[in-house]
Amino acid sequence: MRLMAVMAHPDDAEIWCGGTLTLHAEKGDTVRICSLSYTEDSNRGREAREGAKRMRCEVELLGLKDTFIRDNEEAVKQLKKSMDSFQPDIIITHWFDDIHPDHEATFRVLRRALVCGFLGKSIDELKTTPRIFCCDTYGSIGIHGTFKPDQLVDVKNVWGKKKSAIQAHESQPLSFYLDMIERQCIAHGRATGTGFAEGFLYVPLFGRVNNSVNLG
Numbered sequence: 001m002r003l004m005a006v007m008a009h010p011d012d013a014e015i016w017c018g019g020t021l022t023l024h025a026e027k028g029d030t031v032r033i034c035s036l037s038y039t040e041d042s043n044r045g046r047e048a049r050e051g052a053k054r055m056r057c058e059v060e061l062l063g064l065k066d067t068f069i070r071d072n073e074e075a076v077k078q079l080k081k082s083m084d085s086f087q088p089d090i091i092i093t094h095w096f097d098d099i100h101p102d103h104e105a106t107f108r109v110l111r112r113a114l115v116c117g118f119l120g121k122s123i124d125e126l127k128t129t130p131r132i133f134c135c136d137t138y139g140s141i142g143i144h145g146t147f148k149p150d151q152l153v154d155v156k157n158v159w160g161k162k163k164s165a166i167q168a169h170e171s172q173p174l175s176f177y178l179d180m181i182e183r184q185c186i187a188h189g190r191a192t193g194t195g196f197a198e199g200f201l202y203v204p205l206f207g208r209v210n211n212s213v214n215l216g
């Protein structure tokens, strides 16, 4: 399986889905993190490479500007090129209701890039379109309400690795992020009875309501 995390910023994958990415990488899936913002040679890019290494993932950075990610032609073209080269089966991205404008825009850029990919394709070819899952956000609070995942992935066994990958982002407010994500993963974990879980919401893009793919 090929799994891609399409995120706004270099540390988002670690925070919101790092345990799930690590589990997939460890079982032999190919996992790529695509950060829409920053470049490989920036400090944030260096931190992204270290975080990805700790999760055994590939990483690429598309160089858009932090806090100014927009659903525009440049962003869509860059993301489409990245998806075309990687050919993911599953994509994890930000929640469409995310309160952070860059996160919300990332979902819209991805949705548009997928639609662009539909042009000229047959119905049979469209069956290979990747499945989309949204991840959690700050405090699980969206613009219109609380994030309500429909898939929970038990990340107890890779919790240390997730934490270590977050800590690779030394320039960021680490204690704030670690406290926040621990609280949220414990809250999701109550539903699984495991202690720590990451929550995801399947997005039935283009009528694909029968979700047979399980992230866990």
Ligand SMILES: [Zn+2]
Pocket: 008, 009, 012, 100, 102, 103
């Ligand atoms: Zn972010």
